[in-house]
Amino acid sequence: MNAKGEATAIKHYSMGRLSFERTTVMPDNRTVYIGDDGGYTMMFMYIADQAKDLSAGTLYAAKWIQTDAKDGGAANLKWIKLGHAADKEIKELAQSLTFSDIFETSSVPADGFTPVRTSSSGGKTEYLKVRPGMEKAAAFLESRRYGAIKGATSEFNKMEAVEYNKTDNKVYMAMSYIEKGMLQGNTDPVDDIHVDKISAGGVYELSLTKGQKDSESHQIDSNYVAGSIDGLVMGEDLAAADENGNTANVDKIANPDNIVYSGSMRTLFIAEDSSMHSNNFAWAYNIDTKKLSRIVSVPGGGEATGLQLQQNLHGYTYLMVSSQNPGHVGYLQLPQLTGR
Template sequence: MTKEILGSFKLSAIALSLAIGLFACEGDDGTTGPIGNVGEQGDNGAVGADGQSGRSVPLLTRLATVPRGAEVTGAFLSDAGDLFFNVQHPSDANSEEDSSGKVYNRGTVGVLSGVNFNRLPSKIADSPVPETEFERQTVMTALGEYQVIGQTNDVFAELGAKGLAKGLGIHYGIMSGDKIIENNAPDFNGFVSTGANEGYLFTNWESYPGGMSRMKIIKDNVGSWSVTEAMMLDFDSVQGTAANCFGSVSPWGTPLTSEEWIVRSDVNSTTDASWNDPANTSTDNMEALTAPDFPNPYRYGYIAEVTAPTSDAPIVVKHFTVGRYEHENSTVMPDRKTMYSSQDDTGGVLFKFIADAAEDLTSGTLYGAKLKQDVGSTEPATTGFDVTWVELAKSDNATIGAWIAEYDGIGTDDYVEGKTSYMTIADVKAWADGDATYPLVENGGSFVTAGQPMDDRSAFLESRQAAKMKGATAEWRKLEGISINHDRALEAVGGVESIADENVTEAFMYIGISDIDNTMIDDEGDIQLSARVKDCGGVYRAKLEENYDLARIEPVVMGGTYRSTLTGAERCDVNQLSQPDNVIVMRDGRIIIGEDGFQENNTLWMFDPKGE
């Protein structure tokens, strides 16, 4: 982390004394004369203007560390100030028990009990860097106590019929009903309140295929949580999901889950897709969902909304309108129409979607961000970007769904060497160029659309390539979590007083970047940063302007590499950021950052941008 220390001072009226020296030139000094009478005191001069206030050093506080091998995932702060976070894929060799008898060798969903994050003091002592085996294998916290809510394969037998006989995080085939995977990777948490000290905790389970659990939890009068019912959501209606990563809860109370890994997005590079090539039809367990050798790839890679989240049978809706790419997460602004989405990949795009109607993501317009880097600046800790928005297309789920259905049923018998039934780079280019029809197969087109009238499917089925060809910046490297504090944003932009003890005049969307390398440091295109930060990553922020627009992105806090004196390998300082994954904005403006880094024990940080 680069720290700027600026002194803070005021200018005041100062009495000046004058020493008068008498100098002779090439002669002896004369006799000193008598001292004259002291003159009358002159009038005081005008008081000088106050100098510019200095800025304190921004602070990183180590809130917690997770066990050996694990990532910090799922950070979620409820309106009541409860902080949930997960232990993702810890080492299965961990054997130490914490004070509650829990061993952290399975994916773990938990909460920091006994702490209200809406009432934190301004200063908190760091949790120590783990040294003992017990500290390395358990969750260590700076305050409160980490309470396990559930772990991979838990069945909650004590709940009877309200338990989960098939196990927490376990995924089954839609057609066969066979177990596919025991998922050790809980990611996003989203809490939907149903009253004081109770609600439903939704958790993503990130794998191929993906899934989401829902646990009804209640908190007693000493701050301890218990599970009263549990289920894995039914995603059969959307033919399953691919790697549910991070997410958010919409302002109207519906969880939004992200499909991060999509099925072989070859068209996003320089070659056309050939998913039905008989020599290579592997889709990492996705074929087990729907029985054929491989699924329709255009059915995966979207934001899915859990509607009726507190009902006995929540309904899952994939929003094709938000685009198909490697979603990390999306967050909806207080206008309930504007949504920002991040692409977790090399050469990714920051997307914006504006719905046609509030609380309805089924139709709207998709945009990609175009960046302009500060002139003459390449240092990651200080270099910002001006942002403009490139409109891609406007459509709705039903229209896009009909396009997707055209690729159902394509089999290995349809494969032709050197040609494809799927979208091609030539298809996307013809769309971007405004051509009236899709190119013929002999001109690089696909079998499905060759010669047909042009439509906007490129924008929604191959969103990155479409955005890039329209001039948006496709150069982010592992664009991770994005977050706002709803109440701060509502007050600063919407003019609605929401924060009782503060006059909020500006609010920001924070953006985690796990790696600042590859396409961000290659001296090409719109982003050309130095390699100083590289794999350690950092956090950016963008001020929310009128109508929740973003016009500027600037760095806030960065990690920094150093070379090991023993091996020469690049490392990240344990006391600085190491591959920040997701961020959460607190009511008081501080942010919580979870690491997905190289450290033996990754950290859950709290960062104070005010440095107070």
């Protein structure tokens, strides 16, 4: 952006091909965490070669190594290097290659073919083999499929916004629906994630460390690599709808979408995009006291969205919340909220 506020959008081909949700850049201005929206998606991390320049770097995908199934689950994370590239070379590959140039396919299990299930295939199992010399093209033009072939976990469901807590060196990640590929008892080709179902979703906490190595024991060139992931604040499904039509507990979050974090307030703000609450809400979650407070209710049928946090503006902090697509007839009347 120049002094006049003019900016030019740039497509960063070297950051992979996925359903980009909100991305968050770490304080080194090199390490990037990316939300990948959809069913059977992946957790990606991108590390740029140079600070404040995302035109070339290394793309990684996470392997979920489960340690717990309750409350959204918990796992250690191992990062699989997919490849290194610059925007220019991947753009050229994108303009010249087709899917069949990159992969051989089989309709049934066959020697040399890897079974993978990703959002890119509509959640159906494919049998793929990377053609010789096509590893880089596969990594950056078919990042999920190549990641699955390399052993990364492709079972995440409705991964949304990503946010960073600088003081505690944590990343927060919204998972709008904890179901489908994330559940126990699936027939997925690998089935890394097997947690209890929470259709109301939740927010996860990733703990970052330095000195980590990738799946091939090579040092990862970043001090902001997630080593573990745990459920932080979860929704709760109801066995049957209540008198107001809610199918999730109204005193807990449902289908989190936007999240922003205030370091000075030690508070994570969460906005919903849900059909499980008759009214969508915005919440404040204090990460020290673990207190969850409902702070906004939007009109029936409207999504709570567009969270923006402006801290210390002339001595005040402002949280902006939007409501889009209202129009549902009738709404839940909340009790008066005090002390929140």
